[in-house]
Amino acid sequence: xxxxxxxxxxxxxxxxxxxxxxxxxxxxxxxxxxxxxxxxxxxxxxxxxxxxxxxxxxxxxxxxxxxxxxxxxxxxxxxxxxxxxxxxxxxxxxxxxxxxxxxxxxxxxxxxx
Amino acid sequence: xxxxxxxxxxxxxxxxxxxxxxxxxxxxxxxxxxxxxxxxxxxxxxxxxxxxxxxxxxxxxxxxxxxxxxxxxxxxxxxxxxxxxxxxxxxxxxxxxxxxxxxxxxxxxxxxxx
Numbered sequence: 001x002x003x004x005x006x007x008x009x010x011x012x013x014x015x016x017x018x019x020x021x022x023x024x025x026x027x028x029x030x031x032x033x034x035x036x037x038x039x040x041x042x043x044x045x046x047x048x049x050x051x052x053x054x055x056x057x058x059x060x061x062x063x064x065x066x067x068x069x070x071x072x073x074x075x076x077x078x079x080x081x082x083x084x085x086x087x088x089x090x091x092x093x094x095x096x097x098x099x100x101x102x103x104x105x106x107x108x109x110x111x112x113x
Numbered sequence: 114x115x116x117x118x119x120x121x122x123x124x125x126x127x128x129x130x131x132x133x134x135x136x137x138x139x140x141x142x143x144x145x146x147x148x149x150x151x152x153x154x155x156x157x158x159x160x161x162x163x164x165x166x167x168x169x170x171x172x173x174x175x176x177x178x179x180x181x182x183x184x185x186x187x188x189x190x191x192x193x194x195x196x197x198x199x200x201x202x203x204x205x206x207x208x209x210x211x212x213x214x215x216x217x218x219x220x221x222x223x224x225x226x227x
Binding site: 041042043092094106107 | 145149154155156157158159162204206214215217220
């Protein structure tokens, strides 16, 4: 079955370390997105990519980096410059210019210890 | 710019009660509208959608009608169950922007008690 896979489900990081969250999809979707969700809050867009080797900053890109070397993969690196990285991170994909919305992964919960 | 406003939660109902979660939007052009549901510790799942005015999206007993005149897309269900307890997000996609990006509301938490 086609879908979008995020790994790991839980991740612990020490302060000052970079950490990379994985997102893979086999839906043949062109666009991929990273969102951050804090408790009791909505979704905030970090980065998005519409095609391979291209990506754009979202609303809260500072302290994060991404790459899009393959259509299927859109990893997110949370750098040590991100002041408050503890959050739930959601990856999504879609067909660009689409009426079907997003397909979401199951999320990665990152905790800084 | 485009935006989505949802009613604040939490909404607490008894089982079999009628549910309405309000959603209004501001957008240029003719957006597609969506409702997503998020169960605890999980990602979001598409619940229903509508792509043009007067369309009604429906799924699992939930319904929402795209009302262009009131810029609304309220979510309704006639009889809620405990298993409907979740966070519900309203969202829009501006088809004219050509990016496929969705704009989400803040989410409304629904708690259904037995």
